[in-house]
Amino acid sequence: MKERKIILPEKDMPRRWYNIQADMPNPLQPPLNPATKKPAGPEDLSAIFPMALIEQEVSSERFIDIPEEVLNIYSMWRPSPLYRAYKLEEALGTPAKIYYKHEGVSPAGSHKPNTAVAQAYYNKAAGIKRLSTETGAGQWGSSLALACNYFDMECKVFMVKISYTQKPYRRSMMEVWGADVYASPTEMTKSGRDVLAKDADSNGSLGIAISEAVEDAAGRDDTNYSLGSVLNHVMLHQTIIGQECHKQLEMVGEYPDFVIGCCGGGSNFAGISFPFLHDKIRDDRKVRAIAVEPEACPTLSKGAFTYDYGDVAMYTPLLMMYTLGHDFMPPGIHAGGLRYHGESPLVSQLYNDGLIEARAYGQEGVFEAALTFSRTEGILPAPETAHAIKAAIDVAMECKEAGEEKTILFNLSGHGHFDLTAYDDYLAGKIKDVDYPQELIDQSIASLEKIV
Ligand SMILES: *Cc1c(COP(=O)(O)O)cnc(C)c1O
Numbered sequence: 361m362k363e364r365k366i367i368l369p370e371k372d373m374p375r376r377w378y379n380i381q382a383d384m385p386n387p388l389q390p391p392l393n394p395a396t397k398k399p400a401g402p403e404d405l406s407a408i409f410p411m412a413l414i415e416q417e418v419s420s421e422r423f424i425d426i427p428e429e430v431l432n433i434y435s436m437w438r439p440s441p442l443y444r445a446y447k448l449e450e451a452l453g454t455p456a457k458i459y460y461k462h463e464g465v466s467p468a469g470s471h472k473p474n475t476a477v478a479q480a481y482y483n484k485a486a487g488i489k490r491l492s493t494e495t496g497a498g499q500w501g502s503s504l505a506l507a508c509n510y511f512d513m514e515c516k517v518f519m520v521k522i523s524y525t526q527k528p529y530r531r532s533m534m535e536v537w538g539a540d541v542y543a544s545p546t547e548m549t550k551s552g553r554d555v556l557a558k559d560a561d562s563n564g565s566l567g568i569a570i571s572e573a574v575e576d577a578a579g580r581d582d583t584n585y586s587l588g589s590v591l592n593h594v595m596l597h598q599t600i601i602g603q604e605c606h607k608q609l610e611m612v613g614e615y616p617d618f619v620i621g622c623c624g625g626g627s628n629f630a631g632i633s634f635p636f637l638h639d640k641i642r643d644d645r646k647v648r649a650i651a652v653e654p655e656a657c658p659t660l661s662k663g664a665f666t667y668d669y670g671d672v673a674m675y676t677p678l679l680m681m682y683t684l685g686h687d688f689m690p691p692g693i694h695a696g697g698l699r700y701h702g703e704s705p706l707v708s709q710l711y712n713d714g715l716i717e718a719r720a721y722g723q724e725g726v727f728e729a730a731l732t733f734s735r736t737e738g739i740l741p742a743p744e745t746a747h748a749i750k751a752a753i754d755v756a757m758e759c760k761e762a763g764e765e766k767t768i769l770f771n772l773s774g775h776g777h778f779d780l781t782a783y784d785d786y787l788a789g790k791i792k793d794v795d796y797p798q799e800l801i802d803q804s805i806a807s808l809e810k811i812v
Contacts, residue, residue, distance in 0.1 A: 362446055366459075366608040368439035374603040375426055377596045380634045380706060382422035383641045386713055388592075388705050389680035392667060397812055400677045408577045408585040410486035413479065416593040424596065426478075433477045433510055434600065437466045442608040447736040449756070456759035457614070458752055460772045461605050461632060462739070468533075470742065470774030471628045472503035472588055475597035479586050480507035490514035490583040492576040494544065494569030497523050497696030498530025499742075499774060500588030505539035515539035516583075518546065518572040521564035523696055529778050544569040551575055551673040566700050567686055571673035578675075589625025590670065590679070590704050598631025605769060606635050616647055616769040618755050622747035623651035623660065623718070624697045626704030628773040634706075637715060649716040650755070651707065652747040654726070656794045657690040659683065659703045660711050660718035664805045667812045670702055678812065681708040684796075685804025691794040693723055694782035695743040701804075719751050722793030726750045727786040730776070742774040743782050 381388065390399040402414045409417075416424060426434070445458040463471035483491060491508055494517070495501030501517040508515035517539050524531060524543040534541050544564045545552035551571035555562050562568070570587075577585035587594065602619075609615060619636050621629030629651045639645040651660055660682050668683040670676035681703050684690075688701040710716045730746035732753065733739070741749060752770040759766045776783065785791050 363612060364444050364446060366442040366611055368604055368608050368611070370435055370439065372607060373431070373435065373439050374600055375431065376423040377426060378599040378603060378635050378638060379419055379421055379424055379596050380637060381592065382420050383638055384709060385641065386709060388709055391677040391679050392812065394669065394674055394677055397678070404677065408574060410482050410488060410584060412482040412486065413593045416596055417591060427481060430478050430481050434474070438600065439604045440465050442605055443737070445737055448733060451732065451736045452753065452756050452760065454756040454760040455763065455765040456756040457765070457767045458756055459609065459614070459616070459767070459769045461601060461769070462772045463601060463628065464739065464772055464775035468499065468503040468506050469777065470499045470503065471598060471601060471631060471771070472500050473506055474600055474631065475588065475594045475627065476503040476507035477510065478597045480504070480511045480513060483584050483586070484511045484513055488513070488582065488584045490516065491586045492516045492573045492583055493586045493588065494518045494520070494566060494573045496520050496566045496699060498527050498534070498778070499697055501539065501541065502530055502533045502537070503588065504586055505534040505537035508539065509537040516576060517541045518544035518569040520544055520566060520569050521562065522692065526781065527778060544572050546572060548572070549575045551675070554673070565672065565689060567672035570671040571675050574671065574675045589627040590702060592706055594627050595630035595634065595704055595706050598627045599634050601628070601631035601771065602633060602635035605632060609769070614767050617766040618648050618650060618768045620650045620652060620748050620751050620755070620768065620770040622698060622744050622773060623653045623703070623707070624700050624744060625702070626651070626707035628771050630704060630707055632769070632771040633716065637710065640715065650751055651711070651716055651718045652751040653718060653720050654693055654695055654698050654747060655720045655722045656693045656796050657684065657699050658720040658796070659701065661720040662798070662801055663703070664808065665708060665712050666808055668702060668808055679705050681705045682711065683808070684801055685808055687807070688804045691796060693794060694779065694791070695747065697742070697744040698747065721747055721750050722795070723791050724793050727791055729753050739772065740776045741772060742776040743779050745773045745776070748773065
């Protein structure tokens with residue numbers, strides 16, 4: 361029988377996270393205080409984050425130890441399996457070898473608990489009793505609810521209203537794990553009330569929900585804010601994924617030519633690719649890392665590399681990143697987790713330095729790829745994940761044309777069991793490509809020039 365599933369023994373689980381800040385050819389630009397526009401220091405962040413995470417945010421240590429309590433919880437579903445996609449390869453008739461890392465095996469169904477558990481741990485250790493956050497499609501909210509439940513903390517989630525209505529089961533899941541969930545914009549915060557005063561029927565957006573969650577955390581001593589992507593410490597926590605892949609591929613004598621991840625705020629892409637970029641930067645390995653985004657929200661492909669806010673109300677520090685503008689309103693595509701205007705500063709800097717590549721795809725091709733994958737490998741991927749699958753299939757077909765036996769690794773960031781409405785729509789022919797108009801992107805970016 362062919363070796364299809366590569367299982368890393370629990371005792372060989374990586375015990376440190378990899379911090380790519382130690383190895384980047386060009387360092388990050390500092391975040392700026394939103395009021396003074398001067399570089400933000402730890403004191404600017406300490407109202408909403410514990411010091412341990414602020415230290416990780418700016419650390420230049422190459423490896424950071426994973427606390428024992430976090431490892432204990434990781435080991436409930438980690439190391440996650442790495443699969444060789446024999447049936448997909450066969451269907452494509454490609455000489456390429458395709459491997460995928462299955463992060464959908466976590467209790468919340470995605471990679472997000474890798475950072476949620478770490479963040480809850482450090483907040484608990486700092487004496488914090490309650491975490492507030494936003495969630496779009498519900499994947500981050502359910503991951504943080506799960507983590508708070510493990511550490512006996514309260515969790516308050518501002519859920520983008522359109523998802524709250526369209527994805528009731530993610531909300532149920534958060535409530536089962538003990539979180540309080542509200543449809544954002546709410547009347548509970550000033551930023552929510554401001555939005556509702558202008559548009560009482562607002563569907564909400566991630567940018568608005570972030571403003572509400574930050575406001576909630578800044579207003580209470582017992583509460584901190586928690587972000588599921590974008591920030592450096594989140595990218596750091598996700599590197600457990602790529603480090604495991606590194607060991608698993610070694611077990612079968614492989615090394616990837618391509619490492620692929622879908623890209624919303626950048627965390628699952630960073631998680632799988634940074635440990636390989638370590639080799640590319642330090643040992644000159646020729647690995648190509650590809651970040652895949654939707655055409656409807658093409659942050660890396662069409663955005664500007666500049667300082668911008670993380671939220672609509674402009675409460676967050678300014679980050680130097682690829683952005684479509686903090687007032688960018690992405691069209692309502694099914695990959696809710698990829699509809700964010702900004703991008704991780706680490707991923708942005710690496711893209712600007714030419715160390716990684718980006719591709720953008722329309723929804724139709726992405727769902728077609730999801731079906732091909734489900735009908736060969738059996739696993740039903742999240743619509744976000746399907747972007748990575750589309751790119752992996754494209755690369756495999758390019759290998760076929762060139763007659764090249766390359767090795768492709770992609771991150772299966774989550775399963776799609778809560779996204780079946782999207783699959784229904786696709787099967788009914790109701791999913792269309794939505795290309796965001798260039799002039800709206802240009803307008804939104806032009807308005808950024810006045811910021812700094
Ligand atoms: C949230 C999410 C994403 C996008 O977020 P990143 O920070 O870019 O990883 C991708 N896939 C799944 C399954 C998600 O839940």
